Amino acid sequence: MKRIFKFIERYFFIIILLAVVISLFYSNSFKWVLSEYNGINMLNLLLSIILFTMGTTLKVDDFVTVFKNPKEISVGLLAQYIIMPILAFCLAKMFSLNDALTVGIILVGTVPGGTASDVITFLSKGDVALSVSLTAVSTVISPILTPMITLLLIGNQIHFNPFDMFISILEIVIIPIILGLTLNYKFPKFCDELKDYLPAISSIVICLIVAGVIGANKQAILTSSVIIMVVIILQYFLAMFLGFCVGHLAGMDKKQIITIAIELSFQNSGLSTGLAKNHFPNLSQATVPGALYSVWQNFAGSILAYVFRRYV
Template identity: 25%
Template sequence: MNTVWIVLPILVVLMFQLGIELDGRAFLRVARSPRAVAAGLIGQLAVLPAAAFGVAALFDLEPVWFLGLMLVACCPGGSSSNVFTMLSRGDVALSVTLTALSSLVTLFTLPALMAFAAHWVSLYAGAEIELPVGRLVVQNIVLLFLPMACGTAFRRWRPRAAQRVYRAVGRIAFPALMLLAGLFFVQYAQTIVDNFALLGAASATLILAATGAGALLARLFGLGSAVRRTIVIEVGMQNAAQAIAVASSPLVFACERMAIPAIVYALVMNIVLLLYLALVRRRAARG
């Protein structure tokens, strides 16, 4: 079974849901809270890919795992980060703004960063891997930008219906992602088991580096505690569905094995961030 035909509809629906969540106030946040937005975008778009490159090199990952880890680091968090932000009593409006802006910016940064990573792997690891940049840009526009734009337009023209659709999608989004992860585990169970120690350790290292960098950036920018929690979650959470779509798409890499780091990352990411939420709530109870 080619799981790309499952992940692509899931990704489109999730981006449509994000579009419904957006309104003009989300982008006004850039002018009202430039330091918070800058900290989040720097963490997501610059620090995290750089950290992934360093972690992949540190663990001496083979080319397909190297590119898979880089890929998930280049895909910003989706609507799940907004939910985690709400549960942590963070700044949900900021989370939505960062998710939207980073999704738009990565239409262009993702192809550039992955082209660099593919060139590095080809040059230094002796693996000939070519990235069709043009096709990746087109796929990102079709799968990310257009569903977001349609969701935003739907909210503007049919606000009540949009809210009903948003709630319905919210109920099915997480089970759909779990189904996707389950199918990948079944299809590549032996490969995942054989490499889980390595990929799990690399993913955990990257997540801890990402969340630590998010907390540091928030402090350097002089942000409050609620905003700091938001930045930590936004930098640490990545869009596994998007990474799987790029890795397995016949238009781009056509390599489902490259999507395995995204599955492992998603699993470890949720465990780490659930522990983070527990820590936040314990501190809040003590305070």
């Protein structure tokens, strides 16, 4: 059984591509991902599962690391919540994206770093402790910063309620993390045994979310895929390049520079998709950038991890 989960973790980029192909040919197969059952929003539930698994891998000591390495953490967080939102906004303006795609791209830029960054950092021989700390802290402060920055960037042209987004992120992100953290505190041995399975579980859930969103927006993706894919690829590689620049200018060592670059380019695209669906229901295409970014970051990230490991 453990081998199966390790296989899923190692070849995640292939599995997510298969999920995309299936969702394009059989779009109704994953229709349930964006549905509600007995009042339960399935997309939010799936996102909560990912954040809960992340919580079970964390300990209070992980947050103490923030105070031991204030420089690296501060630089990473400032880059996360300043560079990424501005980059997203500039790309949306440069390519004259419509309101829906603009919302989607900006949400990709304003959400915290994704949990996949920790895995890619490990594979790239980066600073895993720094990656985990950055992901955890950026996620914990996201209920305040994500709605606030999103409001600053698009509030004048597209109406939404930042307080509702704050509550939504608390429910989807913070509560599951606290539950996972509590479980790890109460039953550390049990959670330690789960570590071999959790990355694969998160990977499967991400595949389901991506497949659901792509299936629901099949026509929109097929008609606008060229422009939006160019924007997404640029967003990803520019984020990584800027991460390298920031790390170098901050005087970090090679492992830390690689980590900052990966942390910036790997966003919690699943969360951006969920926020787009929940808070911009009239802009159905707003969910598309998050889904496509998830596919691209995991596909490209797996290849780059090999490059970093061998040549950097």
